[in-house]
Amino acid sequence: MAYWALTGVTAYKPVSVKGIRFMSIAISTRVRLPVILKGDDIVETEIVSYEGLSSESVAIVFPGTDKQSDTPLVRIHSECLTGDAFGSALCDCGPQLREAKQRIAREGGVLIYLRQEGRGIGLYNKLKAYKLQQDMAMDTFTANRHLGFANDMRSYDEASAMLSALGVSSCRLLTNNPDKVSALEETGIQVTERVPTGNFGNAHNSRYLEAKKSHGHFLD
Numbered sequence: 001m002a003y004w005a006l007t008g009v010t011a012y013k014p015v016s017v018k019g020i021r022f023m024s025i026a027i028s029t030r031v032r033l034p035v036i037l038k039g040d041d042i043v044e045t046e047i048v049s050y051e052g053l054s055s056e057s058v059a060i061v062f063p064g065t066d067k068q069s070d071t072p073l074v075r076i077h078s079e080c081l082t083g084d085a086f087g088s089a090l091c092d093c094g095p096q097l098r099e100a101k102q103r104i105a106r107e108g109g110v111l112i113y114l115r116q117e118g119r120g121i122g123l124y125n126k127l128k129a130y131k132l133q134q135d136m137a138m139d140t141f142t143a144n145r146h147l148g149f150a151n152d153m154r155s156y157d158e159a160s161a162m163l164s165a166l167g168v169s170s171c172r173l174l175t176n177n178p179d180k181v182s183a184l185e186e187t188g189i190q191v192t193e194r195v196p197t198g199n200f201g202n203a204h205n206s207r208y209l210e211a212k213k214s215h216g217h218f219l220d
């Protein structure tokens with residue numbers, strides 16, 4: 001059984017990740033977290049915290065059902081308070097997170113939840129960017145640049161280190177974002193397959209999704 005699928009274990013396994021910057025992190029706590037998928041459908045996961053990260057990012061490890069493998073299904077999800085918690089229709093984060101939970105629950109795998117809100121600019125700055133989008137008709141990338149930030153401040157180095165600490169060296173990655181695939185591979189996690197996510201368009205996020213598509217996301 002792959003190390004990542006172990007349950008009830010608190011492990012300390014320092015890992016170093018090569019790549020853009022040196023990083024050494026370790027698992028701090030692994031604790032049981034039953035998660036509601038839908039209605040009264042509850043899955044027993046573990047939530048994992050780490051030492052050495054720049055923020056309080058966590059991994060959710062889902063139990064494998066019948067095919068725990070060396071290439072678990074992995075989703076790297078960047079925090080979006082408005083979408084994840086409040087169900088904002090301005091983006092597609094909420095439906096993507098729900099889809100990831102349900103798909104990973106079916107076959108086992110890991111959800112990495114990175115605390116890099118608003119493409120890494122933080123919640124309050126994201127709201128300022130929304131204001132520019134609504135008042136000045138800017139897209140998400142233009143608004144971020146107008147506020148003095150890069151198009152996308154997110155980094156996936158820590159996600160790679162978090163997976164390595166769980167013993168995951170290769171995975172199938174649930175994403176439409178090619179940057180995530182290359183970021184993992186550059187830091188030593190092999191991506192054997194890119195598994196596309198659903199397309200969660202609505203009347204309020206069509207411009208946002210178009211902007212993502214024009215910046216290289218697959219919308220399939």
Ligand SMILES: [Zn+2]
Binds near residue numbers: 083091094
């Ligand atoms: Zn969002």
